Every structure is written in structure tokens, then in C-alpha cells.
Amino acid sequence: MRRAVIAFTAFMGGLVFLLAAPAWADGEALKGTLQNQGQPVNGVKISVVAEDGKPVDDATSGADGKWEVPVPKAGKYKVTLDTSTLPAGVALKFKDRSTLDVQVYEGSVRNVLFALAPAGAKGGAAPAADDGGTSFWDRVAQLTFEGFNLGLIIALAAMGLSLVFGTTGLTNFAHGELLTFGAMCAYFFNVVVGVHLVWAALLSVVIGGIFGYGQDRFFWGRLRRRGSSLVAMMIISIGLALFLRYVFLFFFGGEGAPFADYNAQPGVQVGPISAAPKNFVAMGIELLVLVIVGVALLKTRIGKAARAVSDNPALAASSGINVDQVIRIIWTVGGAVASLAGVMLGLSQNVSYQMGFQILLLVFAGVTLGGLGTAFGALVGSIVVGLFIQLSTVVVPTELKTVGALLVLILVMLFRPQGILGRRERIG
Amino acid sequence: MDWNAILITTVKASIGLETVVYALAAIGVNIQFGYAGLLNFGQAAFLGVAAYGMAVTVATFHLPFWLGIAIGLAATIVLAFLLGIPTLRLRADYLAIVTIAAAEIVRLVFRSVKFSSVFGGSDGRQNFSGDFFAMNPYAPGTYGIGPISFNERVTWILTVGWVLIAICCGLVYLLMKSPWGRVLKAIREDEDAVRSLGKNVFSYKMQALVLGGLVGCLGGFLFALGQASVQPDLFSTEFTFYAYTIVILGGAARVFSPVVGAAIFWVLLVFVGNTLSEAVSAGLLPSLFTVNNIGAVRFMLVGLGLMLLLIFRPQGIFGDKREIALDAR
Amino acid sequence: MHADSTTTKKAAALAAFAGLDREPGVAKPDPILVVDNVVRRFGGLTAVDVAHLEIQRGSITALIGPNGAGKTTFFNQLTGFDSADEGSWTFNGRQLKGVPAHRVARTGMVRTFQLTKALSKLTVMENMRLGAQNQRGENFFRALVPGSWRRQEDEITERAEELLERFKLDAKRDDFAGSLSGGQRKLLEMARALMVGPELVMLDEPMAGVNPALTQSLLSHVKDLREEGMTVLFVEHDMDMVRDISDWVVVMAQGAVIAEGPPDTIMSDQRVVDAYLGAHHDAPMSAEEFEEQLQEAEAELEAEIEEKA
Known part of the structure; x- marks a missing residue:
């Protein structure tokens, strides 16, 4: 997260000679x-x-x-x-x-x-340099674990992004800010108010859901009804992302900060994997939520309707599904799940105003890899991206691991634009 | 509140280096997005590879300045082909995601420790602008009217910058009046229709991508030369988003709108920034606002402005509502 | 316009079809387009599977069939807008499989679209000019020297004006195409296609969404194309129109050509009747039939969801 701060400082530095003299020594x-x-x-x-x-x-x-x-x-x-x-x-x-x-x-x-x-233990999302003693396969096991950890967070974020894209066609560049919003909410309740992180996280999930609902009710839904084009909406989402990001910066500041609980947990060793217990619990929660959302999509009426709308909105509408209502539910659940993803991301890294934006590209990678607009494709794609990023550090320097993932994204676009699970589109 | 200082910096900003750089980047975006409808969200990468191409050639390998410029131009063209070949056959939003990803790749590689012997890591490269300023025809001193004046180095870079802007605007004007520009605008509307009329859509999109990248890369050269330094984080994704804001502010698919848009953008940004920080130090604002967080307010306003423009005035300041690509089709 | 409806061209076309077999894929005396074994699959669904088809030069041929018969997909394949999984086809003896859409258009086979693609933010005149081929000013470098393309542009404008006059759009010449009515857009699209100078004009549902008042004028324009020596292949649902202007009818169902024949007798062909009735389309519906169809659609939707899961 330090990188984000440096990045921002450097960016501001580029503009510096036009600004009022900064308070340097x-x-x-x-x-x-x-x-x-x-x-x-x-x-x-x-x-x-x-x-x-x-x-x-x-x-x-x-x-x-x-x-x-x-x-x-x-x-x-x-x-x-x-x-x-x-x-x-x-x-x-x-x-x-x-x-x-x-x-x-x-x-x-x-x-x-x-x-x-x-000393000795490796951080969850920030793998330490190879400490020589471990064997190659131990390292692979460790990286696979970390890859799943990252992949599950990406998958949580990707769920909402993919369903929103499927149902409304919106490529939402402000989806990352939903994650940041969740993390910021949890940070507020946890560090400022002083509530335990578990309750803070729950509150933030609820507020994230309300935030998602509100965005659709008062913003995106109205734009859709006005008949704004998809390109215009995409650029509006960029404006929204910029706006929210700097609101976060305004209130939170440029430095990253951790939650008040579960810091500096000593690592535990499970087989070849060593990680803080919070990582195991976090992965459990992430898996559970993904399974619940998945089952809901498969079994409940609303879930089926959501997938039908995502597949073909016109057909779904003609068969009596209330498309607007389905989209609103998707935004609400998407916002809540993204909030959770934000909290989890804040737990494994730090809370910062750029965290959502930084992971957004990886979420896009996961979603496109799985096939735009397919909920389960997004899940599989995200986990593949997470695994790929961590495992690639076996051969690539850690600082360049994202580069590998983004290159794969471009290659997928080239050879299989419909993604792993997507179907070829019919033209005309 | 020192209104005098605020006004002077604001007026200077309207023709300053940032305006020049962003205007060139935005002219490029206007060719790609405004006329051809291509969503290139990696414009920052085009400026980046050009600036680094030049800086690395001169500072790392100690080769001549003009060779550096040539390598910067070549790098831009190569990047355009690398991005264009896989994605120009795909849907518009795919190009957006691929270009934004490519821009991040370029930035991460530039700032990596692994390649710091070439690109200089997050410090970037310095010591490459000597030959450029050796060509400076202005004698040392200040040039301008009263307080609105610049030293000879800034005057030289701004002269070159505004001449390049004039040339690029002339180029865009000629092109968009021609049958070539007509094909481009038609592709923005409906590429299948253009294909059915026997035009090689892919080739035209590629030409637009390369041309827009080349115009933007001039901005990259000037950015690097003007600051006598390149750093990877100058070329972040937000740079591209600001260029889009500028194009939409001026009005997409208008020859001069990126230039006027850039001037207005920087005038507003500098004016609001200076006024706010003066107000904070004068204790005129609630204690919520501090010297540290006041900078964020300006960019909040950029985001808000971009949203409001697209919702309420998608044609921008100069656009013709019937003719722009952004409203409902 | 053409008072005597049986012109020499029509007579010639009818003569070419006289005595032909009614079997799908029957050989024509002078085919401009010959299709062999063209197949297109989407996942498990075979959208197009045409064994053999010939289109007679200088005729107006209609392509009909129930919804989902694969007509538009077939059109897309022939014109290079969609790739074929198998098969080959020749236009004027030239192999066109794998040839991209813009090259297909340059060979003289020009199409229009079911959903009109008037370029709405260009003026009517700019739309027309766009259709002209081999424009010097469409080259990047020559575009920068207006002197190099001005004269050609003037010639193109002149030709466009003639066409606009013929299609009664000359008053709209400087309006944005987006301001035209649905029927006028269809006319503009047809006129723009003619700017390419085609030999074979492929019209995808030229009458869809057209105000009945404009139908007659559109019909006569289509007939004019034949009078000028062009070949027309069109997709249409309106049987009255098919009967009125076509010389020959090809019927598709479930991706395959199932029958061919002259327009006045084709609808009484048993295979055609079966295809239309079997598909529950274009026939009057009773309330029960409607209910049944609705349920079918829902079941289909459900199945598709299951399949995705």
C-alpha cells in the first residue's frame, strides 16, 4: 500500500510547481x-x-x-x-x-x-522474499494458498461487477470504489467508533448493500431510463470513481492504515503453508459467501430471474420478469458483497483510498477471463487470476506479478474473447 | 487572501506546460474517441513510452537527442500496433479494458526495480534535456507581460508546445474535412454499415489509433523535457481520465475543443486549488479542511464535473448535440 | 413509374426460370452466385446448412422462411459479416469464403441491414458520398492535400445528387440522417448501397418498419434495380410483396433450403406449408396456441438457465 502513497505523491509532485508552496522543511x-x-x-x-x-x-x-x-x-x-x-x-x-x-x-x-x-512468518498478501530454506514445492504450496486468498477476494468483487454488466451492459469503473467504501466503513466503525471488527464488518456489509441499492435507485436506474448510451455511462462511472476516490482521500488521508483488530497475528503452520489465522478464517468466510450467492443464483426464484435477465433482458422481460427489480436486487447484493471484499482486502493488506481502484483491473481480468456477464465464469476467472498472480512470482519478480496477470488478460482477449466459460456471440 | 497571486498563477496556467501537455494528449484522444469512437484508455502509456523512449536513449545509453525522439516515436507506433491488432476487431469496451491494462503494464515495468538500470525505477530518468535547451533561441531573462512572464527555458518549451498544438490542430482540421475523416466518423456511428460499403474498417481504426497516439506522444516529449525528468507515476491511468474529461469538456469531435478544454481544465484546477489553500491558511474554511486534504477537493470536483457534463451537457461547451457520439443512439 | 410492368428485363428473367425444377438447389442458366455446403453452428445449434443454391443473374430472388430459419445468418455469411464453419461460395466465379466483408462489397455484392444502419450523425449527402469506391481522399496522406481529391469529390457529389433525386431525398440532402423517418432511412440505405456500384444487391427485410405509404415507392425502386441490370436477393416476410416483385422464391427452414419455385405457386408447395405450420409462425393464432407458445418459451428459458448452471 505504501506504493499507492508514493504513486500519489509522485503524481502530485508532477503538478507541484503550479500549486501553492507545500509545507516542506x-x-x-x-x-x-x-x-x-x-x-x-x-x-x-x-x-x-x-x-x-x-x-x-x-x-x-x-x-x-x-x-x-x-x-x-x-x-x-x-x-x-x-x-x-x-x-x-x-x-x-x-x-x-x-x-x-x-x-x-x-x-x-x-x-x-x-x-x-x-520475522519468520510471511504476510498474507505480501509474500516475503524467499527465505532460502524452504523447498520449491513448499513455496508452490504457500503461493497457491495465497493465490486462492487473493482469488477469492477478486471473485467476491467480480460477482457484482459481472452481474451488473450482464443485466445492464454497464462496464462499471466505479466498482472498485464499492470495495474501498466497504473497507472505509469498517475502518470507521472499528477504529474511530471502537466496535470490534466482526461487528464493524457486518455493519459495513449492510451499509454497502444500501449504498449499492441507492446507486441504482437514484443514479444508474435514472440514467438507464433517460436512455443514456453505454459509452456515456461507462465514462460517467469513471467520473463517479474519481469523485468517490478523492472523497475517500479527503476524509481518510493518503496513508494506508490497518484495522484495530487481528494485527500482527503470529503465523501458524499448516502442512507446508504458514499464514496468520485471520487468513484462514477470511478464506472460510469468502468461500461461504460465494457458495451462498452461488446457491441463491441456482435455486432461488430471484437468482434464476437474475441469470435470465443477464442472459437476455428482452426475453426475460417478455416472460414476465420485472427486470428493473432484478437489477436493483443485483446492485444491492453486489454492493454488500463488494463491501465484504473490501473488508477482506483491508484485512490482508491495509485500508487505503486507492485499494479498490488498484484491484479493479484484476477484477476486470477475472471477469473477462471467465466471460463477460456470466456469474460463474467470473468466479472461476477470478480464482485463476489470483492463483496466476501469486504463482507467477516463482519466475517473475514480485513487483511485476500484476504485469503477468494483465498480459494474460490481453492474450485472452486475443484468442478467446468470450472467456473460458462464455459462449460465442451471434452477430446481427 | 492573496488574490493577486491567485490570478497570476491562474492566468499562467492557461498557457502553461500542463495545459500544453494535456491539450496534445486530448487532441490524440479526440481523434481516437471523438471522431473514430475508439475507447483508448491507455493514452498515458503512449505519452509514457515516448517520454521514456527519448529519456532512456539519451540518459541511459548516452545517444543523441534526435535519435531519442525517433525512438520515442517508433515506440509509440509499436505500442499502437500491439494494442490495436488484438482489440480493434472486438467490441468497444474490450478495447477500453485492454488499453487500461496495457497502460498499467507499461507503468509497472517503468517503475520496477528489476529494470531500474534502464528506466531508473520510481525515480525515473533525468539529465536528457540538455540538447533541447541548447537549441533555445531565447537569451536568459524573463519573457511576458508584466507579472505574467516565464524564464527563457519555460518560454522555449511553451513556444515549441504551442507551435506543435497549432500544427496538430491544422492536421486534424484537414483530415476531418476530407473523405478520410468521413470514413472515421462513419465508423464511430456504425462500423458494420461502413464495412458493407467496402471500407477496410480495421485499417482506419488502426490509423486513428496510431495518429492519436503520435499526437499524444508529442505531449509526452514536452512533459519530460519541460520537467527535465521522467517518472513512471506521471503516466498513471488518471492522466488518461483527465484527458477524456478535457475532450468532453470542450466537446468531442471538434477541432479546437481539446485545446480550449485543456486551458479551461487547468485554469479551473489551479484557480480552485489556490483559492482553497489560500482560504485554508487564512482560516476561512471549517477545520475539516486542512492543507493536507484540500488538494483532494479539486479532483473530487473533476469527477463530479465529468459526471455532470455527461449527464446534462454531453456535447460539451462547443459541441453540436445532434452530432456528438455520446448521447443515446 | 414503369407503367408496363412486364418489361423486357422482367420477361428475360422469367424466361430464364421457365421450366426449371422446383427442387432445392436447382441449377440456373446463368448464376451470379453459387453456394455449396455452407454450414454455421452456434454451440449445438445448426443455424445454417445449405447444400447447394444458385442465384440467377439479372433476376429478383426472394429468400423467405419462418422466423429462426437462418436467413439473416446465411446473409451474414455470404457477405462476410459472419464466418462459415464449412462450405464455399462463388460470386461471378470468384471464391468468397473467408473474404472479409469490405472486400466482398468491393467485388460488387452489396447488402443492406434488417435494422437500418443510416449513419445518423452524418448528413444525408455525407452518407451517400461514403458509398463511392476508390476515393483518393480516403487515403491518409492524400487526404491532407485537398487539391488531390476535390475533383473526384465533385463527381461523387453529382452522382449522389442524381440518386437522391431518384429516391426523392434531394430536399433532405443537408439534414442529419438521424432526422429521417424509418422509410426514408431505408431509401437512403438503398441509395447509398447503389453508390458502391453493385452487381448484386442483397436486401435484408427492406420493408420492415416502413410506413405503408412508402411501400409502393420502395417496391418500384427494387424493380428499377433489375431494370438497370442488377441482380437482387432479398429477405422478406410480407408475402404480398414477395408475390409482387420477385421472379423466383427460395424457401429456408431450420437452416436448410427446402424448396424453390415461382412466387405464385410456391406457397402451395406442401414442404413450405409444413415448414410454416410446423413452426407455429406467421399463421393466425388461437388463444390456446398462444398460451402453449408462451409456455414453450418459458420452458426454453428454464432449460437454458439449467444448461448455463
């Missing part, structure tokens, strides 16, 4: 915040050496994890984190990155990032 400096799973880490020694080898200064991280070293002038510096001063149970995520070379520009304070992780 006067001289050049290096600074940073040390965090382990969202918790500040204090008492860690950081030393800075100039390019010519002359030591500049040392600093020790404070109770908020922050440290800062002023430097005499712009230029290249070596920043070293003294690993022996790290508290017990905390280690560098990448062992070879205890010393970083950074460039400080004139008049600016440079942020330096040392990624920390619990």
Missing part, C-alpha cells in the same frame, strides 16, 4: 517511517553516508516510527538500517535491502522506505 533531508504490519517500530538506528563516504548523521526512529536526517546539500546518499537494532520478531522484508542509495533533489525532503515484515 527548508533544507534538504532524508526521512522515513518504519512500520511493521501497520504498527510503528521505534528505536531503530538509521545512518546516512554521503557519496564520497563521509558520514553525515545518524537518527533513531521515534515512538511513531518516524526518523529524519538533514543533509547538507542535494546529491546521492547511502542510507543504512542497522538490523541489529530491530526489535525481536521484526525483520527486513528484503534482506539485501538494508542499505539503499537515494538521490536527494534540491530543496526537497526525500522519503526513504525500508520494508519490514514479521
Whole structure:
């Protein structure tokens, strides 16, 4: 999630000379915040050496994890984190990155990032660098587990996106913000109000459902009745996504933050897989919800109607199905499930204003892979995407794992645009 | 409230580097989306590969500046073909998803540690604009009227930028008056009809994609040169969305609308941003608004503006309602 | 317009069909289009399976059949808008399987669409100009030099004006095509197709959605095409119209050609009667029949849902 913050800072940096002067310190400096799973880490020694080898200064991280070293002038510096001063149970995520070379520009304070992780255990969605001792197959098992974890979250998000696309034809770029909304709601109840995360999550699912219902009732439904074209609606959804994202930024701030509960859980070992217990529970809940939604689609009247509308709205309408009502139910359930996906995503990463947008492309990948508009295709596609992303790190650097998934998305478009489970469309 | 400073920065923004860059990107989007109906959501990637093509050639491999420009142009064309060949035969929303995915791929590769020896990771590349500014005909000093003036470097880049904008607008004007432009507009309406009249729709869409990418890539060069630096996160998906906002603001399928749209977009953004931050520091706003979160308000307004435009005035400021591609068909 | 309805062209066409067998796939004296074993499947459903079909040059041939008989899919295949799984067909002796739609149009086989595709945000005149072939100004680089295409554009405009006058659309020349009525759009689409300079005109339900007042005018335009030496193949549901203008009728059912024959006797052919009655279409419906059909549709829907699951 740090990446998101850096990305945003850099983007704002691009616009900077037009903005009112930001509140930077006067001289050049290096600074940073040390965090382990969202918790500040204090008492860690950081030393800075100039390019010519002359030591500049040392600093020790404070109770908020922050440290800062002023430097005499712009230029290249070596920043070293003294690993022996790290508290017990905390280690560098990448062992070879205890010393970083950074460039400080004139008049600016440079942020330096040392990624920390619990020693020994690997984080749920952020796999640590290979710690050498484990065998290849253990690693594959671990990655498969993490892939399922990610895939299930994507699948939860994809369910609503795919059904909305199937029933209304809308490619909803604001669907990611439904996830962020859910995570933000849960964060509000959990951290600000102080309710336990389980209840906060339940509340956020209910509010997410209401949010979905409201979006259709007061926004998309009206646009449909006005006869707005699909392309116009798609761009409107982009506007909505931008609007919501910056509303989240406004209230939440640019930094990611964890929920108040289930942080820094020690990992448990199950066979070759090691993960925090929360990940197992989260996967259980995700599976349960997917099964419930799946069974509802197959067995209940409304579920059948939803699939009929998704298949052929005109035919469904002529056979007496109230299409508008079905679409509204889909939006409501879609919003609730997306909220849940947001909470789960916040649990495995951090809550941030960009979390939904960042996973949206993966959701699109899952949905297209499974075949646009088919609910079960989206499920299968999403899990394949999740697995692919994590397993690809066997050969691809972790930072590029999303690239592989997006490339696969493009290849699927090329060779099988109807997706894995979709059927070929009839023209004319 | 320092209205004087606010007004000066606002007026400067109307012709500043951002306006130039976004205008070129938007002219490209207008060719693709406004005239041909192609939903290219990866315009940022076209600017990115051009800027990086140039910057990497000069800064990483120490080759001449003009070769850098040539490589940037070539990279843009290659990207257009890579994106176009698989997707231009598919439905419009498929192109949208593929191009947005491609833009993310390009950005992630540029910022990756793996390739940082070439692209420079998230710091990007610097030290490539020397040859460009060596060509600067302006002597050191400031140029402009009263407080609305720029130093010789900015004046030089803005001169080049506005000349390029003029050339591109002229090009679009000539093309869209011609039978070539007629085929493009017809494809936007209904490509099957155009096919049934013996036109190679795929070829025209590809030409539009390449042309729009090339116009946008000029913006990429200027962005990099103007800041004397390229960073991967300048070319984020939001960049593309702002370019679309600009096109729709001005009115799709109008020659000058991207330029006027870009100027209005940046004038509003800078004016609102400056006014709000002045108001915060003067304590005129409720304590909910702080120096840190006030920037977000401007982009909230962009999102809101984009929605309202499409709902209430899809033809934009200059468009003709009967003639634009956005309302119900 | 043409007071004597039996013109020489019509007589020639009728003479060509005289004494032909009524069997599907019967050989014609001078076929412009020859189709062999064309098959198209969607999943398990075979939409088109035509063993052999020939279309006589200079005639007006109607293609009829109950809903879902595969007429439009067959049209799409012949014109390159949909691919065929198997089979081959030749136009003027030229193999057309796998040839993309725009190339098919350039060979002189031009189609219209069931749902009219007037380019509504272009003017009527721009619609017409678009139809002309080999335009110099449609090349990217020459487009930038107006001098290189101006003269040709003027010639095209002149030709378009003649056609618009003939189709009584000259008053609308500078209006957006979107402002035309349904029937006028059909006329525009036909006129635009003629700008291509076709030998074979393929009309997909030219009368669908047309105001009855315009029907006669449309019919006479179709007959005019034959008078000018073109061949017409059209899909139509309205049997009165088929009887009025066609020289020969081909009947499709369930993807296959089941009968051919002259328009005045084809509807009494037993195979055709069976096809129409068996399909419950285009025949007057009683309340029970209607109820039954509704239930069938629902069952189909249910089955489809089950299949998807």
C-alpha cells in the first residue's frame, strides 16, 4: 500500500510547481517511517553516508516510527538500517535491502522506505522474499494458498461487477470504489467508533448493500431510463470513481492504515503453508459467501430471474420478469458483497483510498477471463487470476506479478474473447 | 487572501506546460474517441513510452537527442500496433479494458526495480534535456507581460508546445474535412454499415489509433523535457481520465475543443486549488479542511464535473448535440 | 413509374426460370452466385446448412422462411459479416469464403441491414458520398492535400445528387440522417448501397418498419434495380410483396433450403406449408396456441438457465 502513497505523491509532485508552496522543511533531508504490519517500530538506528563516504548523521526512529536526517546539500546518499537494532520478531522484508542509495533533489525532503515484515512468518498478501530454506514445492504450496486468498477476494468483487454488466451492459469503473467504501466503513466503525471488527464488518456489509441499492435507485436506474448510451455511462462511472476516490482521500488521508483488530497475528503452520489465522478464517468466510450467492443464483426464484435477465433482458422481460427489480436486487447484493471484499482486502493488506481502484483491473481480468456477464465464469476467472498472480512470482519478480496477470488478460482477449466459460456471440 | 497571486498563477496556467501537455494528449484522444469512437484508455502509456523512449536513449545509453525522439516515436507506433491488432476487431469496451491494462503494464515495468538500470525505477530518468535547451533561441531573462512572464527555458518549451498544438490542430482540421475523416466518423456511428460499403474498417481504426497516439506522444516529449525528468507515476491511468474529461469538456469531435478544454481544465484546477489553500491558511474554511486534504477537493470536483457534463451537457461547451457520439443512439 | 410492368428485363428473367425444377438447389442458366455446403453452428445449434443454391443473374430472388430459419445468418455469411464453419461460395466465379466483408462489397455484392444502419450523425449527402469506391481522399496522406481529391469529390457529389433525386431525398440532402423517418432511412440505405456500384444487391427485410405509404415507392425502386441490370436477393416476410416483385422464391427452414419455385405457386408447395405450420409462425393464432407458445418459451428459458448452471 505504501506504493499507492508514493504513486500519489509522485503524481502530485508532477503538478507541484503550479500549486501553492507545500509545507516542506527548508533544507534538504532524508526521512522515513518504519512500520511493521501497520504498527510503528521505534528505536531503530538509521545512518546516512554521503557519496564520497563521509558520514553525515545518524537518527533513531521515534515512538511513531518516524526518523529524519538533514543533509547538507542535494546529491546521492547511502542510507543504512542497522538490523541489529530491530526489535525481536521484526525483520527486513528484503534482506539485501538494508542499505539503499537515494538521490536527494534540491530543496526537497526525500522519503526513504525500508520494508519490514514479521520475522519468520510471511504476510498474507505480501509474500516475503524467499527465505532460502524452504523447498520449491513448499513455496508452490504457500503461493497457491495465497493465490486462492487473493482469488477469492477478486471473485467476491467480480460477482457484482459481472452481474451488473450482464443485466445492464454497464462496464462499471466505479466498482472498485464499492470495495474501498466497504473497507472505509469498517475502518470507521472499528477504529474511530471502537466496535470490534466482526461487528464493524457486518455493519459495513449492510451499509454497502444500501449504498449499492441507492446507486441504482437514484443514479444508474435514472440514467438507464433517460436512455443514456453505454459509452456515456461507462465514462460517467469513471467520473463517479474519481469523485468517490478523492472523497475517500479527503476524509481518510493518503496513508494506508490497518484495522484495530487481528494485527500482527503470529503465523501458524499448516502442512507446508504458514499464514496468520485471520487468513484462514477470511478464506472460510469468502468461500461461504460465494457458495451462498452461488446457491441463491441456482435455486432461488430471484437468482434464476437474475441469470435470465443477464442472459437476455428482452426475453426475460417478455416472460414476465420485472427486470428493473432484478437489477436493483443485483446492485444491492453486489454492493454488500463488494463491501465484504473490501473488508477482506483491508484485512490482508491495509485500508487505503486507492485499494479498490488498484484491484479493479484484476477484477476486470477475472471477469473477462471467465466471460463477460456470466456469474460463474467470473468466479472461476477470478480464482485463476489470483492463483496466476501469486504463482507467477516463482519466475517473475514480485513487483511485476500484476504485469503477468494483465498480459494474460490481453492474450485472452486475443484468442478467446468470450472467456473460458462464455459462449460465442451471434452477430446481427 | 492573496488574490493577486491567485490570478497570476491562474492566468499562467492557461498557457502553461500542463495545459500544453494535456491539450496534445486530448487532441490524440479526440481523434481516437471523438471522431473514430475508439475507447483508448491507455493514452498515458503512449505519452509514457515516448517520454521514456527519448529519456532512456539519451540518459541511459548516452545517444543523441534526435535519435531519442525517433525512438520515442517508433515506440509509440509499436505500442499502437500491439494494442490495436488484438482489440480493434472486438467490441468497444474490450478495447477500453485492454488499453487500461496495457497502460498499467507499461507503468509497472517503468517503475520496477528489476529494470531500474534502464528506466531508473520510481525515480525515473533525468539529465536528457540538455540538447533541447541548447537549441533555445531565447537569451536568459524573463519573457511576458508584466507579472505574467516565464524564464527563457519555460518560454522555449511553451513556444515549441504551442507551435506543435497549432500544427496538430491544422492536421486534424484537414483530415476531418476530407473523405478520410468521413470514413472515421462513419465508423464511430456504425462500423458494420461502413464495412458493407467496402471500407477496410480495421485499417482506419488502426490509423486513428496510431495518429492519436503520435499526437499524444508529442505531449509526452514536452512533459519530460519541460520537467527535465521522467517518472513512471506521471503516466498513471488518471492522466488518461483527465484527458477524456478535457475532450468532453470542450466537446468531442471538434477541432479546437481539446485545446480550449485543456486551458479551461487547468485554469479551473489551479484557480480552485489556490483559492482553497489560500482560504485554508487564512482560516476561512471549517477545520475539516486542512492543507493536507484540500488538494483532494479539486479532483473530487473533476469527477463530479465529468459526471455532470455527461449527464446534462454531453456535447460539451462547443459541441453540436445532434452530432456528438455520446448521447443515446 | 414503369407503367408496363412486364418489361423486357422482367420477361428475360422469367424466361430464364421457365421450366426449371422446383427442387432445392436447382441449377440456373446463368448464376451470379453459387453456394455449396455452407454450414454455421452456434454451440449445438445448426443455424445454417445449405447444400447447394444458385442465384440467377439479372433476376429478383426472394429468400423467405419462418422466423429462426437462418436467413439473416446465411446473409451474414455470404457477405462476410459472419464466418462459415464449412462450405464455399462463388460470386461471378470468384471464391468468397473467408473474404472479409469490405472486400466482398468491393467485388460488387452489396447488402443492406434488417435494422437500418443510416449513419445518423452524418448528413444525408455525407452518407451517400461514403458509398463511392476508390476515393483518393480516403487515403491518409492524400487526404491532407485537398487539391488531390476535390475533383473526384465533385463527381461523387453529382452522382449522389442524381440518386437522391431518384429516391426523392434531394430536399433532405443537408439534414442529419438521424432526422429521417424509418422509410426514408431505408431509401437512403438503398441509395447509398447503389453508390458502391453493385452487381448484386442483397436486401435484408427492406420493408420492415416502413410506413405503408412508402411501400409502393420502395417496391418500384427494387424493380428499377433489375431494370438497370442488377441482380437482387432479398429477405422478406410480407408475402404480398414477395408475390409482387420477385421472379423466383427460395424457401429456408431450420437452416436448410427446402424448396424453390415461382412466387405464385410456391406457397402451395406442401414442404413450405409444413415448414410454416410446423413452426407455429406467421399463421393466425388461437388463444390456446398462444398460451402453449408462451409456455414453450418459458420452458426454453428454464432449460437454458439449467444448461448455463
